[in-house]
Amino acid sequence: MTVRFAALGDSLTEGVGDPVPGGWRGWAALLAPTLSPGPVEFRNLATSGALSRDLLVSQLPTALALRPRFAAVLVGGNDTLRASFDLAATAHRFASVLSSLTSIGAVPLTACLPDPGRLLGLPAPLARPLARRMRGVNAVVHALSAHYGAAHLHLAELPWTQRRELLSADRLHPSAVGHQLIAREFHALLAAAGHPVGPPPVPFAVPAPGRGADLWWMATQGTRWVAARSTDLLPGLVALAALEARHLLRGSADRLDRAGAEATAAIVTRLTATRPRPADRLEAISNDQ
Template sequence: MRPTRFVALGDSLTEGVGDPVAGGWRGWAALLAPGLAAEPVPFTNLAVSGAQTRDVLETQLPAGLALRPDLVSVVVGVNDTLRRTFDIHAVTARLDTVYAAFAAQGAVLLTACLPDPGAVLRLPGALARPLARRQRAVNTVVHALSGRYGAVHLPACEDAWIGDRAMWSADRLHPGEKGHRQLAVRFHALLAGAGLATGPAPSAEPASPAPTRGAALWWLATAGTGWVARRCTDLLPQLLRLAADELRHDARGTSARLDLRATQAVSTALAALPVVGRTGAA
């Protein structure tokens, strides 16, 4: 089946933050769309910066279903890991509902596992490890659900380009143009291999230079301070408690218990899904 309509759901990554163009953001999904077929494919980007799985379920899903896409990308979850309310059981149930709804319409799902924000931000170990554990949990769920619904899945968390500073925007949280192009190129290769992309692959070469260190510092001194303040109000108190717990386990040599606890939570969340989620359309 060749896609005749492409709809993108998610957060700032899919909205295109980090890849500015006249009038707003572009991003990997917009770069991918022209290569899906020889003729232009209608493309709608419903992704919104800051969106969590709840936002995708409650707001983006109804809008996406109304468009009846042939190809739909659902890339979300990082913002959930950055909230004190993080609950892998809730994340799993929401994603399963979203995937199942599009699969029931016959849409091909496009999904991705993403790097953890602690590594991207280069946080100290005790602060980074709890975020990494959360993102691994989300990635495990996304990987499992992608298999369940026959999604075209990109394990972007494993890509070597993630460690390349030139791939990231000045905020160090979102890919720059070069990073967005890498995502588009990799998604296109997967879709082409499945016979779902027949147009030319997106160019991997950016039109704009990578942000300088000065640009990164300017972002932190201006827009970045507001971002940090908002996240600190919501996440920092809990993250500090998680870091203290991490250090206690380190001192006792029992850090493996934290990983085991997270793994068990993911297993329980997946096992709790309704039967219809297990046998949904692929």
């Protein structure tokens, strides 16, 4: 019997950082053939820059049509980089995606994401608000993953900043070695949960990106990537930095942390009290902005 695996997400799941001829490979493609002792049908729906709304509106309908046994749902990092970031809306979309997938019997694969500000070594006015937003998203993902019985990987806790070979040249996405690690960790989770998976992904040697690789990436791909992202990410980052700087000057940044934690707890309580209806029945899809 063929096992189907659909991967929903952004550039992390698309495979950025693990180049192969003609594009990207990534952790989901490495994991796919190990999800069953028999044949596996894999479809990667993830796209670079995707937001939670893109998963709900654009990727989910295709995933549901595939009726997968497993479905990766990794999202949230790009949402945190928008000036219009709304944790409640992001959480509701994530819950709707999980509800829809579990309603057809799919097993979701989810993960807490590493803090982008820490990976990039950003200054405090940028790093603090990004970390606060990422903590909120991760808390929601963690709670909803437990609520819907997902195989949840604590991806944020892997040693990204301690092991340079795990990060790609852009220092934001996993390297080929990092993608291998994610695939192995997900496989171990599923095996421990009793799923009849096949043998684990076999690690293979890949040179760690060095300074030369960093410069080559920036010269050949990085400038184009940064330019494309700047049109949508940079305004949000500037707005975040300005707000945080004002609070740092006033000595009120801790209040932002407390308010963020309280708001996150309220969202989690609300969304885990009941199971939201599957997204394909939600009128909010057509109106979601």
